[in-house]
Amino acid sequence: MTRKELIAEIQKKRTFLCVGLDTDINKIPKHLLSEPDPIFAFNRAIIDATAPYCIAYKPNLAFYECAGLAGWQSLEQTIAYLRITYPHHFIIADAKRGDIGNTSAMYARCFFDQMDVDAVTVAPYMGQDSVTPFLGRNGKWVILLALTSNPGSHDFQLITDTGGTPLFGQVLQKSQQWADADNMMYVVGATQGRMFEQIRRFVPHHFLLVPGIGAQGGSLEEVCRYGMTDECGLIVNSSRAIIYADPTTDFAHVAAERAQEIQQQMDALL
Amino acid sequence: MTRKELIAEIQKKRTFLCVGLDTDINKIPKHLLSEPDPIFAFNRAIIDATAPYCIAYKPNLAFYECAGLAGWQSLEQTIAYLRITYPHHFIIADAKRGDIGNTSAMYARCFFDQMDVDAVTVAPYMGQDSVTPFLGRNGKWVILLALTSNPGSHDFQLITDTGGTPLFGQVLQKSQQWADADNMMYVVGATQGRMFEQIRRFVPHHFLLVPGIGAQGGSLEEVCRYGMTDECGLIVNSSRAIIYADPTTDFAHVAAERAQEIQQQMDALL
Numbered sequence: 001m002t003r004k005e006l007i008a009e010i011q012k013k014r015t016f017l018c019v020g021l022d023t024d025i026n027k028i029p030k031h032l033l034s035e036p037d038p039i040f041a042f043n044r045a046i047i048d049a050t051a052p053y054c055i056a057y058k059p060n061l062a063f064y065e066c067a068g069l070a071g072w073q074s075l076e077q078t079i080a081y082l083r084i085t086y087p088h089h090f091i092i093a094d095a096k097r098g099d100i101g102n103t104s105a106m107y108a109r110c111f112f113d114q115m116d117v118d119a120v121t122v123a124p125y126m127g128q129d130s131v132t133p134f135l136g137r138n139g140k141w142v143i144l145l146a147l148t149s150n151p152g153s154h155d156f157q158l159i160t161d162t163g164g165t166p167l168f169g170q171v172l173q174k175s176q177q178w179a180d181a182d183n184m185m186y187v188v189g190a191t192q193g194r195m196f197e198q199i200r201r202f203v204p205h206h207f208l209l210v211p212g213i214g215a216q217g218g219s220l221e222e223v224c225r226y227g228m229t230d231e232c233g234l235i236v237n238s239s240r241a242i243i244y245a246d247p248t249t250d251f252a253h254v255a256a257e258r259a260q261e262i263q264q265q266m267d268a269l270l
Numbered sequence: 271m272t273r274k275e276l277i278a279e280i281q282k283k284r285t286f287l288c289v290g291l292d293t294d295i296n297k298i299p300k301h302l303l304s305e306p307d308p309i310f311a312f313n314r315a316i317i318d319a320t321a322p323y324c325i326a327y328k329p330n331l332a333f334y335e336c337a338g339l340a341g342w343q344s345l346e347q348t349i350a351y352l353r354i355t356y357p358h359h360f361i362i363a364d365a366k367r368g369d370i371g372n373t374s375a376m377y378a379r380c381f382f383d384q385m386d387v388d389a390v391t392v393a394p395y396m397g398q399d400s401v402t403p404f405l406g407r408n409g410k411w412v413i414l415l416a417l418t419s420n421p422g423s424h425d426f427q428l429i430t431d432t433g434g435t436p437l438f439g440q441v442l443q444k445s446q447q448w449a450d451a452d453n454m455m456y457v458v459g460a461t462q463g464r465m466f467e468q469i470r471r472f473v474p475h476h477f478l479l480v481p482g483i484g485a486q487g488g489s490l491e492e493v494c495r496y497g498m499t500d501e502c503g504l505i506v507n508s509s510r511a512i513i514y515a516d517p518t519t520d521f522a523h524v525a526a527e528r529a530q531e532i533q534q535q536m537d538a539l540l
Contacts, residue, residue, distance in 0.1 A: 022373070062369060062376035068384050072342045096369050098393060099332060100420040100486075103292070106332035114338050123368060123393045125415055127422020145395055150370040152397020155444055159431050167429065167437065174425055216370075 001090050001118045002139045003182045006207070009055045009088055010232050014267040017259060018056035018092065019046065020211070020239025021078065022063050027244050029251050039067070039074035042251075044081055046243050049256035053263035056090040056235055057082055058209075079115050090235070091117040092143065092209065098123040098130040105133040112140050119143050121187060121209070124171045128178055135179050142184050146171050147199065149189025149212030172202035181206045188227070190218020190236065196226035207233050214241030220262070224269045232270065238262060271360050271388045272409045273452045276477070279325045279358055280502050284537040287529060288326035288362065289316065290481070290509025291348065292333050297514050299521050309337070309344035312521075314351055316513050319526035323533035326360040326505055327352055328479075349385050360505070361387040362413065362479065368393040368400040375403040382410050389413050391457060391479070394441045398448055405449050412454050416441050417469065419459025419482030442472035451476045458497070460488020460506065466496035477503050484511030490532070494539045502540065508532060 001009075010016050021043050025033075028042040035041040047057065064075035082091055097107045097120065104122075111120045112134075119141035122131055134142045147157055147168040157168045165173070175184060181203075188199050190212035199208065208227055212218035213236060220236060228234055242262075246254035271279075280286050291313055295303075298312045305311035317327065334345035352361055367377045367390065374392075381390045382404075389411035392401055404412045417427055417438040427438045435443070445454060451473075458469050460482035469478070478497060482488035483506060490506060498504055512532075516524035 024376075060369070060373055062367070062373045062380070066376045066380040066384065068346060068380070069339065069342050072339050076338060094369075096393070096396075097332070097366065099330070099364075099366055100418070100481075103330055103332045106294075106336040110332065110336040110338070114336065123366070123395050125393050125395045125426060126366075126418050126420060127425030127427070129420050129422040131422075148370070148396050150396060150399050152399040152401075155397030156395060156437065156440060157397070159429075159437065159440060161429050162432055167426065170426060170429055211370075 003207070006055070006090060007231050009090070013052070013055060014270060015053055015055055015263040016232050016234050016236055016266055017054040017262050018058050018209070018235045018237040019050050019054045019242055019259060020094070020237045021046070021057055021059040021243070022239040023243065024063055025067065029247055029249060031249055037074055037077065039064070039071065040077045040081070043074070043078045045252040046255050047082060047086065049252040050242065050259040051086050051089065053256070053259035054089070056092060058092040058094050058237055060094040076115065079117060083116055090119065092119045092121065093117045094121050096121050096123050096145065098126050100126070101129040101133055104130050108134045112137050119185065121145065124175065128174070131175065132178055135183055140183070142179065143209050144171065144175055144184060144186050146186040147188045147192050147195060149191045149216050149218065153189060169198070169202055172199070176203070185209050185235070187211065189216070190220070190223050191216055193219070193222050194226055196223060200227060205229060205233065207235060209235050209237065211237045214238040220265055221269070228269070273477070276325070276360060277501050279360070283322070283325060284540060285323055285325055285533040286502050286504050286506055286536055287324040287532050288328050288479070288505045288507040289320050289324045289512055289529060290364070290507050291316070291327055291329040291513070292509040293513065294333055295337065299517055299519060301519055307344055307347065309334070309341065310347045313344070313348045315522040316525050317352060317356065319522040320512065320529040321356050321359065323526070323529035324359070326362060328362040328364050328507055330364040346385065349387060353386055360389065362389045362391065363387045364391045366391050366393050366415065368396050370396070371399040371403055374400050378404045382407050389455070391415065394445065398444070401445065402448055405453055410453070412449060413479050414441065414445055414454060414456050416456040417458045417462050417465060419461045419486050419488065423459060439468070439472055442469070446473070455479050455505070457481065459486070460490070460493050461486055463489070463492050464496055466493060470497060475499060475503070477505060479505050479507065481507040484508040490535055491539070498539070506536070
């Protein structure tokens with residue numbers, strides 16, 4: 001999906017919500033466990049219920065890999081279902097990959113050529129040749145970790161160099177030499193509050209993928225106050241607060257309600 | 271595998287070689303393509319041929335994920351085969367994972383509880399809570415990226431803070447508060463040459479996993495001169511130069527010869 005198409009979807013649907021498919025077999029409603037593929041059955045129901053209120057889905061790979069072969073099958077099924085049934089939704093493989101050049105190229109093949117997702121999250125620690133193999137496909141995106149939502153984000157990302165630039169700023173600066181705002185986004189955690197002002201000084205026009213509202217405690221209003229651009233420039237993710245809102249047979253209906261509540265807040269903020 | 275057991279294996283076999291199983295369907299000998307699982311058939315032959323000359327195997331996950339379900343199956347088969355047939359070899363899942371705490375915990379379950387590997391490579395960018403969920407299992411290891419072998423290692427890993435410490439040094443320092451030399455190793459590329467002296471000032475006793483000899487051009491002698499400890503303290507990986515040394519039906523025999531050559535050099539260096 002191109003930047004132009006993404007912005008058009010946001011404007012049409014009045015939402016910039018991404019639903020995180022962090023699907024854990026221990027947390028899904030018990031009645032689904034008799035399905036042939038409980039994880040996919042859960043995802044399909046969540047997707048069908050929430051699709052009108054979001055513009056993106058983000059499966060986190062860890063939740064699928066932990067089930068081995070069966071998990072990988074659930075992931076492939078989920079992405080294929082999304083591609084066929086909801087072709088206008090943006091699909092993010094939250095993989096946080098990054099390796100030497102020839103290895104990153106294999107990951108890029110996996111996610112873009114085999115699975116056909118729109119974007120992959122990538123960790124920047126290994127530098128340029130770990131990131132660029134994910135680039136160069138039209139309408140496909142790298143979402144590079146910049147300032148993450150977790151407590152450990154303070155351990156290294158805020159370390160300041162002799163010129164006064166924090167590490168996350170170095171990542172934002174250098175990576176703009178590798179790709180532009182049509183192929184690169186950045187992960188900035190909703191928990192970072194006013195730091196979005198600083199982020200926007202480095203990347204005034206790029207889209208930001210923002211996890212951390214809901215279970216992690218970030219504020220949607222604050223993210224928009226300091227991070228929104230005139231083209232929106234935000235994809236805000238919520239996972240647990242939507243998909244596990246209800247543990248009964250009514251789970252999909254309640255998930256839709258939660259997603260709709262967020263969509264209405266987003267409509268007002270746009 | 272505990273640190274004591276690892277050191278005993280190195281001393282007994284007079285080698286600290288790790289064979290990287292970066293198995294690419296496009297690079298394996300053509301006659302294997304008629305096997306039901308060509309990747310596993312290749313790995314099994316390479317393992318049987320090289321086992322006397324190495325103490326570790328390191329499948330890089332990208333090479334398996336890029337084949338989707340079939341690739342994941344080849345990986346599980348390879349690890350199960352190693353576990354049963356060569357229980358004294360150290361198995362490293364080269365995954366370079368790292369995510370927020372609850373997600374890293376899922377990856378840890380995947381690699382340690384489901385697959386039962388000995389170690390996982392982890393990227394440090396997201397800090398403490400992205401790393402610690404991989405810790406706390408006896409005989410299981412985190413191998414944290416410190417100073418990698420690729421050109422992009424210069425982009426961020428060498429950035430110096432106001433106190434004069436490079437980022438890789440901060441990673442080495444801080445992570446020692448999370449685990450000790452019995453559960454943590456570090457990735458340092460063989461291409462970094464004399465930088466091993468600086469690494470050893472931060473971590474005099476830890477094991478280092480050293481990729482980058484062979485195809486990437488690092489020197490085994492230099493790595494040992496500046497990086498070896500009195501307990502060895504090194505696991506040196508070679509992938510392409512061993513496993514793709516010969517493209518014919520003779521591939522396993524030639525791989526064994528290459529591995530044996532390196533083992534003999536290591537014997538002399540120990």
